[in-house]
Amino acid sequence: MTRATAGPRPGRSSPAAFAHVAPVFTALGDPTRLHLVSRLCHEGPLSIARLTDGTPLTRQAVTKHLQVLEGAGLAAAVREGREQRWRVDARRMAETRRLLERISAQWDGALARLAAFVESGR
């Protein structure tokens, strides 16, 4: 990976450069998963069974969603007895937040430069 360091170095990044970012968006791009994240944020660590109670879905479906969140680094589980307590990974969540901020700042920057360029009369 030639990325991830201090200088975001946006420039003409290739599609591959976004391969690290995309999964996070993908993970958040589902209402059910957003709901799970929300619940984990507000109610604290919950078992799969508890999380399932809040949805019209099967336990298996919820499990899969949790695994997607885990894959994106947004959630993690710890075994506790016969339960598995899922929680939002605060650190990763903060990272994600900073990521989102960096990206949107990048957009803003690019759009501002673009506007300046266009308004300068080309």
Place this chain on the structure above:
Amino acid sequence: MTRATAGPRPGRSSPAAFAHVAPVFTALGDPTRLHLVSRLCHEGPLSIARLTDGTPLTRQAVTKHLQVLEGAGLAAAVREGREQRWRVDARRMAETRRLLERISAQWDGALARLAAFVESGR
């Protein structure tokens, strides 16, 4: 499953409450689309043909991606002669940025409250 029947109450939002947010994440959850957004941000309005030049994809594939972005309100096109000039919708983009900030702030808030709760001795 006592859920899902409730009204659109904020706060402990139901999955449906995220139905408006999710599409934005979904649209951004693809490396190719992120790349397109990036190019449109940095290079300004481009035709489909130009955008296609930057990828190994077919023009049709690029068109579909653009339509997804359009569906999420992130991009829009204006006909110019025989071309269609696609550009990032700056206003919507700013809205999206604020949306992301609101969501992440919500996470942070929830996580902070949760941490305080846990550390207070349960």
Place this chain on the structure above:
DNA sequence: GTCATGAGCAACCTCTTAGTTGCATGTAAC
């Protein structure tokens, strides 16, 4: 020990997505 609960695994189904190809259409250019 027995029973109920919480979870893992695997096979299967269906709908969507990402991508293609082929052909038709409108507009510029010469």
Place this chain on the structure above:
DNA sequence: GTTACATGCAACTAAGAGGTTGCTCATGAC
């Protein structure tokens, strides 16, 4: 008026996502 370029539309394929069912395994409660 041809010719070339920029798109649009439709049908089709392949793979992945979201979801279910059925069965098995571990653990906690009684």
